[in-house]
Amino acid sequence: MKQFNLTIGxxxxxxxxxxxxxxxxxxxNSCQKEVMDFRNMSDEKLVEYFKNNQANTCGYFKTNQLKEYSNLNDNRNEAKFKYLRIIGFALFSALSLHNIQAQEKQPATEIIEQTKEAKSNQVKNNDKQKGLLAGVxxxxxxxxxxxxxxxxxxxIGTSTNFDGEFVFPKKLEKGDILxxxxxxxETQTIEIKENQNILNVNMGGDDSFVLMGEVEVNEVYKSKRTLWQKIKDIF
Structure with missing residues (x-):
């Protein structure tokens, strides 16, 4: 079984x-059987479990766990391929850079780029000076x-970026509620304290987004990529 969907009909x-x-x-006691609690299982553990247990399994899931899964071996092979692709790209870049340096007679101009962390810290410091609330x-x-x-x-509001970071666009006062x-x-409401400019929030699970029932394991068939397609992906 290469790929499969987990659903509760x-x-x-x-x-x-x-x-x-x-x-x-x-x-x-109603159906006289054990209901497996999968809520804290990782994707890897779920894949491993349903490789060997596909029939008559009753489970308790978070809704975001009911989705399409790939076989662990496929993931490992894909990871190896990505690693080879990175090596190939690095060698190609190194050769290109060597040729450019050999042809270029003018002294190279040094470009100093801020790291992601430095940029993030600079933004946070600027927001702190403005009195805006920031956090993760x-x-x-x-x-x-x-x-x-x-x-x-x-x-008035905002949303978190790819790294879970946010900066609230309005200066907040003591007693304001976000x-x-x-x-x-689960939705959380947090009251702002006096002179607070940092707020990190950990979201808890919501039982209303949990499903329980007999699990349906449906295989997903996809055509294999040809060797030529894999080679093209390297470049």
Whole structure:
């Protein structure tokens, strides 16, 4: 099984927190079977589990876990290929740079570029001087890009960048309330303290975005890429 989709065709209406706890989840008295708790499993663990257990599995999932998965071996092969592609590109760049330097007689101009971290720190320092609130929104796995932050009672707000960072566009006062939201997570409201200009938020899970029921494992068939297509990807 190369790729497969995990879905729940008929979600169960039973309450998982009322089940008798087991080592792997809970026992449902209604259907007389164990319900596996997959909510804290990584993608790798889920793939490994459903490679060997495809039939009659009843599970408790976060909705973002019900998606298409790739086989671990395919991921490793893809990683190796990407590594070879990077090496090939690096060699190509090195040869090109050598040829340019050999032809170029004028002294090279040194270009100093700020690192991403230095740029980020500079932006934060500028925002701090302006009195704007800045911070990072994350969950247990890392930063959350695209999280929404709204000043309660207004339409003023912003969203986090790719690194989960945000700068609120309006200077806030003590007692103002910010609303943090992200699909699949519990909305949080946080009151601003006096002279506060840094706020880091960790979003918690929302049980309303959890599904339970018998798992359907459907294989996904895709045509294999030819050797020529893989070679073209290197360049």
């Amino acid at each position: 008929k979600p169960c209406s039973e309450k998982f927190n009322q089940f008798t706890q087991t080592n792997s989840g809970g026992f449902c 929104v994350s969950d247990e796995t890392g930063p959350l890009p695209g999280a929404n932050i709204i000043l309660k009672g207004t339409t 609303i943090f939201s992200f699909l699949g997570y």
